[in-house]
Amino acid sequence: MIDLKRNSKKLPVKATGCRTRASSIYTPNQREDFKVSRGKFSDFLTCPRCFYLNRVKGLDPPGTPGWTLNETTDLLLKKEFDECREKQAPHRLFAPNGLSHLVPFDHPEMDNWRDSLHHGLILRHKNSSIILTGGVDDIWQDTRTNKLIVVDYKSQAKNGRVDKQDYLDDPYHEGYKIQMDFYAYLLSGMGFDVHQTAYFLVCNAKRDEDGFHQTMRFDEYLVPYNWNMSWIEEEIDDMVCLMNQNQIPEPNESCKNCAYSDQYSRTVHPDGIDHGNDSQGSLF
Numbered sequence: 001m002i003d004l005k006r007n008s009k010k011l012p013v014k015a016t017g018c019r020t021r022a023s024s025i026y027t028p029n030q031r032e033d034f035k036v037s038r039g040k041f042s043d044f045l046t047c048p049r050c051f052y053l054n055r056v057k058g059l060d061p062p063g064t065p066g067w068t069l070n071e072t073t074d075l076l077l078k079k080e081f082d083e084c085r086e087k088q089a090p091h092r093l094f095a096p097n098g099l100s101h102l103v104p105f106d107h108p109e110m111d112n113w114r115d116s117l118h119h120g121l122i123l124r125h126k127n128s129s130i131i132l133t134g135g136v137d138d139i140w141q142d143t144r145t146n147k148l149i150v151v152d153y154k155s156q157a158k159n160g161r162v163d164k165q166d167y168l169d170d171p172y173h174e175g176y177k178i179q180m181d182f183y184a185y186l187l188s189g190m191g192f193d194v195h196q197t198a199y200f201l202v203c204n205a206k207r208d209e210d211g212f213h214q215t216m217r218f219d220e221y222l223v224p225y226n227w228n229m230s231w232i233e234e235e236i237d238d239m240v241c242l243m244n245q246n247q248i249p250e251p252n253e254s255c256k257n258c259a260y261s262d263q264y265s266r267t268v269h270p271d272g273i274d275h276g277n278d279s280q281g282s283l284f
């Protein structure tokens with residue numbers, strides 16, 4: 001996609017391809033604490049090269065616009081669950097799903113844990129300077145065992161009903177499960193007893209209504225997922241190891257951005273890039 005750099009007045013400004021805030025760039029073997037979010041960990045799993053260029057070399061990749069409709073469902077769900085949290089009452093979705101023994105977890109840090117931009121769940125990785133963070137959508141509690149349940153809200157618009165197994169098996173949802181595994185890992189590492197089953201609260205917009213009429217209607221599903229954190233620590237070790245080295249790793253050969261960049265370079269500079277030229281040459 002085309003992503004223009006803009007200033008605070010929303011006016012286009014020259015894009016440099018580099019990030020400017022030094023504290024967001026990691027120096028190999030640095031001793032000062034450095035935060036790595038769940039999103040960046042996912043980037044590492046998808047393409048170590050892009051993760052490395054971004055976090056260690058300070059490159060500023062093109063972004064994507066916000067998902068404001070999805071964010072709005074999240075925001076409204078949050079209001080519903082907070083009402084139940086305050087009363088310590090089960091949410092309306094719990095009884096029909098055989099979960100009357102659950103309540104939204106009430107904890108003074110809840111707002112911080114949900115703030116993915118500035119806080120989130122926080123865990124230091126072993127004795128390193130790496131601080132892992134992840135902004136969770138919600139946490140519920142089993143009143144029979146006091147175990148905590150990780151919850152992620154998901155909005156989508158697909159024809160027909162959502163089959164829970166198909167939802168989990170969908171290759172496009174692999175990242176969702178990684179997200180859950182990571183949150184469960186953080187919460188456990190923070191000393192909480194985490195229930196083996198997490199839930200995706202899936203809101204599926206109904207596409208077969210006869211018109212919009214100022215209303216978009218949704219079906220709701222609770223999709224249970226048994227998280228697995230056994231693989232996470234090793235991957236984090238590999239990620240930290242990568243951050244502390246000076247060699248740029250290999251790209252993901254399925255990535256259309258890199259393929260585009262490569263073709264861009266060949267087309268715009270058939271005789272090779274002239275580094276004396278000020279014009280933007282290669283994307284990556």
Ligand code: SF4
Binds near residue numbers: 047252257258284
């Ligand atoms: S393959 Fe290239 S563009 Fe794609 S994610 Fe990796 S480094 Fe980034």
